[in-house]
Amino acid sequence: MTIHIKVLGPGCPNCRKVELNVQTAVAQSGVEASIEKVTDYAEFARYGLLATPGLVINEKLVSGGRIPTVEAITGWLKNNA
Amino acid sequence: MLSLKSFITHAGKDRPDRMAWGVVLAGAVLWLSLYRAVKPVANWLTYQMLRLPQDSHLGEAVAFFLYDVPKILLLLSGIVFVMTTLRSFFTPEQTRRLLGGKRLGSGNVLAALLGIITPFCSCSAVPLFIGFVEAGIPLGVTFSFLIAAPMINEIAVVMLFGLFGLKTALIYVTTGLTIAVLAGVIIGALRLERYVEDFVWQTRMGNAGLEREQLTWAERFSRAWENTRAIVGKVWPYVVIGIAVGAGIHGFVPEEALASIMGKNVWWSVPAAVLLGIPMYSNAAGIIPVVQALMAKGAALGTVLAFMMSVIALSLPEMVILRRVLKPQLIIVFISVMALGIVLVGYLFNLITLT
Numbered sequence: 001m002t003i004h005i006k007v008l009g010p011g012c013p014n015c016r017k018v019e020l021n022v023q024t025a026v027a028q029s030g031v032e033a034s035i036e037k038v039t040d041y042a043e044f045a046r047y048g049l050l051a052t053p054g055l056v057i058n059e060k061l062v063s064g065g066r067i068p069t070v071e072a073i074t075g076w077l078k079n080n081a
Numbered sequence: 082m083l084s085l086k087s088f089i090t091h092a093g094k095d096r097p098d099r100m101a102w103g104v105v106l107a108g109a110v111l112w113l114s115l116y117r118a119v120k121p122v123a124n125w126l127t128y129q130m131l132r133l134p135q136d137s138h139l140g141e142a143v144a145f146f147l148y149d150v151p152k153i154l155l156l157l158s159g160i161v162f163v164m165t166t167l168r169s170f171f172t173p174e175q176t177r178r179l180l181g182g183k184r185l186g187s188g189n190v191l192a193a194l195l196g197i198i199t200p201f202c203s204c205s206a207v208p209l210f211i212g213f214v215e216a217g218i219p220l221g222v223t224f225s226f227l228i229a230a231p232m233i234n235e236i237a238v239v240m241l242f243g244l245f246g247l248k249t250a251l252i253y254v255t256t257g258l259t260i261a262v263l264a265g266v267i268i269g270a271l272r273l274e275r276y277v278e279d280f281v282w283q284t285r286m287g288n289a290g291l292e293r294e295q296l297t298w299a300e301r302f303s304r305a306w307e308n309t310r311a312i313v314g315k316v317w318p319y320v321v322i323g324i325a326v327g328a329g330i331h332g333f334v335p336e337e338a339l340a341s342i343m344g345k346n347v348w349w350s351v352p353a354a355v356l357l358g359i360p361m362y363s364n365a366a367g368i369i370p371v372v373q374a375l376m377a378k379g380a381a382l383g384t385v386l387a388f389m390m391s392v393i394a395l396s397l398p399e400m401v402i403l404r405r406v407l408k409p410q411l412i413i414v415f416i417s418v419m420a421l422g423i424v425l426v427g428y429l430f431n432l433i434t435l436t
Contacts (some may be wrong), residue, residue: 010402012204041405042280048287050173050212051205063175064291065303067199072198 003033003080008054008064015053017067022055025073031081039047093386100301116155123147144330149324154317157236157366161312164235165305168200169296173209175199180218180226185269188222193261196229203231203399210406214277215286221269227403228419229261232394237365241389244327244373249268252430253386260390260422267418315322319367327370332379343380345434350384353429355420358391358415368392382434387427395419 005022009015019037026033038044038056047056051065055073062068062076089108126147127133133140177201180192201209206227215222225303233254242250296304343350361368369389400412 008205010207012202014202014204041211042284044208045211045215045284046287048291050177051201052208061291065202065205067314 001032001081003031004036004058005033006038006056008038008047008056009052010039010041012052014067018053018055021068021070021073023066025070025077028070029074029077031077033077040073051064056075091239097299098297101297101302105302112155112159116152119151120148120269123151135322138332139278142328144229145331146328149244149328150321150350152182153240153320153324154313155241156239156317157320158309158313160235160239162305162309163202165308166301168198169301169304171195171199172291172293173199173205173212174291174293175425176226177212177216177218180213180222180388181216183218183222185219185221185266187224188219189262189265192218192222192225192265193229193258196226196261197233197258199226199230201230203402206399206402207405210403211281211284212286214281215284219269220274220277221265221267223265224268224415225261225265228264228394229258231396231399232257232261232390234365234393236312237369237389237393240320240365240369244369245376249382249386253389255392256386256426256430257394260419260426264415264418264422268414271414273411273414276408276414278406278408281406316366320370323367323370327374328375330371331377334374337379341379343375343384345381345383345431351431352424353382354388354397354427355391355423359395359420360397361392361417363392366387381431383427383430383432386430387423390423390426391420394423 005026007015007019007022009018009072015037019035026035044052044054047054047061049061049064053064053067054061055063055068055076057076058080063072123144127140127144128135131143133143144280177194179195180188183191210223213226214220227389238250238254261299341347343354372380372389376382395416400416403415404412
């Protein structure tokens with residue numbers, strides 16, 4: 001089953017780092033995943049995000065306001081696989 | 082046996098935290114001994130190794146540079162680490178809850194204080210603004226938070242403390258907080274809600290949000306360490322360049338050279354400093370060493386303070402970001418109120434130190 005990942009952020013350097021970590025985690029764990037970048041502020045609000053960058057996995061906000069490590073992302077991917 | 086087993090499991094659970102504390106304490110001892118060694122090492126390098134003559138311009142400039150760069154970088158690493166650890170106990174979600182239902186006045190004071198301690202980067206200004214307003218936090222209270230957060234950041238405070246001393250750093254923090262509170266109260270009293278972009282009022286926050294994380298000390302420290310590395314890694318070139326320029330000014334610009342343009346008796350120097358500061362948004366790390374050197378050459382404290390606040394708190398990129406949620410009228414009010422507050426602070430300190 002494909003895991004749907006969304007990186008929430010207006011395009012600041014921190015958001016790009018999150019995206020990079022997500023790509024690494026997906027490649028390492030070998031799960032099937034789609035990665036989407038979300039830049040719309042109203043959309044951030046819909047997930048209840050207050051501080052960017054945010055990370056949404058299967059429609060659930062798992063991290064906000066910081067850059068999660070590759071290991072942490074891998075953990076969330078396993079929980080959703 | 083059962084008690085022994087539970088004891089071992091318990092100790093095992095505790096161990097990462099104990100180890101983390103051990104590492105942090107060892108780091109603190111190392112930090113302290115490095116900090117105390119900076120001055121003698123800088124002097125030895127300048128006057129023994131390089132054999133520069135004492136009391137020469139070049140010698141003074143080199144000793145100043147070799148002393149200030151490692152001192153500031155050490156201070157920066159130490160304070161950023163401590164602040165990030167402290168901030169791991171606070172979240173924007175908590176701050177929003179604390180400010181919900183607060184009124185103008187007491188709410189502004191709390192908002193300005195929370196602005197210092199809540200983890201927050203300028204790219205988050207928009208989602209935070211939406212979240213606050215949506216939660217019913219008054220516009221003026223939200224502004225107090227948004228002003229205090231960037232103005233009183235640890236990099237500016239560390240640079241002021243390291244180069245000007247504790248008194249100036251405390252003056253900066255107190256006046257910064259005062260401006261944040263008063264500007265928020267004024268903006269709140271003006272009832273400018275109609276100048277917030279309409280989509281903000283229509284936005285409804287999803288109530289899911291983030292689950293509260295239970296962090297161990299080991300996690301707090303390791304995140305703080307990551308953050309310290311990232312921040313110091315980003316600002317160190319500015320610190321080095323800023324101090325190099327400052328050292329050059331110290332060594333080679335004649336005393337009192339600036340008294341006639343940036344001195345206490347030049348009335349227009351404060352507003353000029355604020356205007357000059359608005360388009361300059363270079364970070365505090367690069368600007369403060371230069372400003373400190375200028376002050377030693379006859380510039381007045383109030384003028385210098387006004388310039389710094391303007392550079393740090395009134396930045397064009399921040400306005401561009403806020404334009405997403407604020408109509409131009411509100412942006413103009415925001416800049417005017419801030420600029421006026423900063424000019425008043427500048428005059429006040431020039432007046433105090435005039436005696």
